Amino acid sequence: MMKKMPLIRILFSVFVMMSVSCSVRTTDDSDKKVDDILSQMTLEEKVGQMAQITLDVIGNGAGRHESNEPYAIDTVRLREALVKYHVGSILNTTNNYALPSAQWNEIISFIQKVAAQETRMKIPVIYGIDATHGVTYTVGATIFPQQITLAATFNPVHAYNMAKVTAYETRASGIPWNFSPVLDLGADPRFSRQFEGFGEDPYLIGVMGEQMILGYEGMTDSIGSPYKVASCIKHFMGYSVPVSGKDRTPAYIPDHVLREYHLTPFKKAIEAGAESVMINSGIINGVSVHASYDLITKLLKQELQFEGVVVTDWMDIINLHTRDKIAFDNKEAVKLAVNAGIDMSMIPYEYESFCDDLVALVEAGEVKESRIDDAVRRILKMKMKLGLWEKPVTRFGDYPEFGSEKSAKASYDAAAEAITLLKNTAGVLPLAKTVRVLVTGPNANNMRSLNGGWTYSWQGEKTDRFAHSYNTFLEAIRNEIGEANVKYVPGVSYVEGGNYYEDKEDQFAQAVQAAKSVDAVIICLGENSYTEKPGDLNDLTLSANQLKLATEIAKTGKPVILVLSEGRPRCIKSIEPMMAAVVQTYLPGNYGGDALADILFGDVNPSGKLPYTYPSYPNSIVTYYHKPAEEQKRAEGAYVYESDYNAQYEFGFGLSYTSFTYSNLRTSSPVISDNNQVEIIVDITNSGTRSGKEVVMLYSSDLYASLSPDVKRLRRFQKIALEAGETKTVKFEITAKDLAFVGLDGKWITEPGDFDIQTGNLKTTLKFK
């Protein structure tokens, strides 16, 4: 069966086929080539293709976990892996930090040389990397805002641009496979990887995710282009909502919830052509996902007809034995995972046991050779599509646009369109450029807290070493209004070498004192960088030291502008009323300082919107698409219900320096059926005095349904630019399918009845018959 192509790619291919006469390698052709290679391979060679090791395993050094500096390949270890064990894939950087592109080229060229000259089958190695917001592990690459920040733009072009530039710069480093994008549902702000995804709404994640796939893999070309990479959508699926909020702990997700909210973005990305899928490291309903035949084979490979490569997450086969205790030894773990449908194991250290165990399992008939053939066929096909036989390594010299001004501008533009104005009492912002300010707080003067994890190193702790030439918030504010007008006292700092959450008072009294002699205070609070288990959290409230700094500064009576940079929304309820303005920058990347300064001083009109619900309290974590029962109010009588829905700021919220008025909401028909498409039309006017951008969002609410319906759901959005006084008409088209939900039988259904349709402050009703 041919892989499904997204409509946009089909249209382009038809155009190309009509206008250019060239020889196109057909799928059948490559299928034949792959089968031909497969038929010549020994069992050991096939199993080796399913093995992926980390770079330090083949490096000079005492062990497999780190290498001597500077990095050099240990040729004996490399040959052991590639020639003796036939290992087919390598990932990651060495010693957990970024390398110069020339070194990447050298490392990968050498690996490919050994694969081509010394292995019997001469199959190129596929190298994979986490280039999740720009090429994390290549010095000088263009670093973009994190995905959560892109989501706040509500402008899919930024997702496309980031992926396009990242694909180019990943290939410039000689690497063809990227473990990105993250399509996990960001429904729980406690989770340490909230910033890696596109927020809490399945539709928004799907739209942005699709653009990333097209940016990575090509809108008009294919991954065979030297400017494109194979993407890897992750972490399939239900990874982001463990009950404890902590990484890699159990989640309990009913099947219909899994399908309606978690699966939707993955399905869309697969339809857009995603070449590979990484499996959720966690446990759902008691089942380790890496051992789930139902999720990997039945759902992903059979129902969704996914034909690409399914790779494990880090060490996750071994985890079935050592962590989850569902396999009594490594061999049993390998059997469970491969039989569940895993194609490649990110082992990543002790590859010998994976290979030996899998060969023994096949020989004993416990894993069928046809399962191995299926896995290897998928892997070889991806390698072939990437053109690895023809061009096993791409060369830095062929990539003049690496780290270019143009790419930097794309990163800046994304940050500038994402930064979200959450509060602006009496129009305190934008500030006049003549104002004297105090800049304070632990996030004011470092690049680490602007970028988050996966920046130059896994936890992002080495960022300031590599990103010192970019502007911190403080530096950008100084550039904007001149050094003389800017005082800086940290007040609170992160503990050097401590855990990400450790901060301490640092010239605290001086900061409060300095506030007294300025016109306004810009206080930069939030989080230091982290990801995965090291980012686990015990309390969603902002740290005590930071709250104290904000409180004491506010007591001076000066207007305080709270600037947040954080991977997840930390509760600020106790200080929020004292703040004159609140600006959410998320993790805005290397140009986030410049973008923030432009917004604070009015060069840019903010247009970002929250891609998640900002909670008021750690015990009130509720997404915007909650059930009516989560909004129970008690107006009269003696009881006050704390269970009332009480977001600090709601999903989709964000202010502007201008104002927008919605009018004339109309529909092409009051009735929607299975056979018609209804147009929903609305006029939006910029009723303020300066130009600005508005995100027009369309929500539907199913008034009554057989399963308690969500209070509302985002169905469409469009970002528009309006000059002062200008009016634009926005038209959305929806079908009955857009109003559906998943029933307890796991099937999508639209039930007859009334639906409220809402955009801005306007509402109308559609009847489904």
Ligand code: BGC
């Ligand atoms: C993460 C993945 C990542 C992989 C490879 C894992 O720990 O969960 O998202 O792709 O490491 O670095």
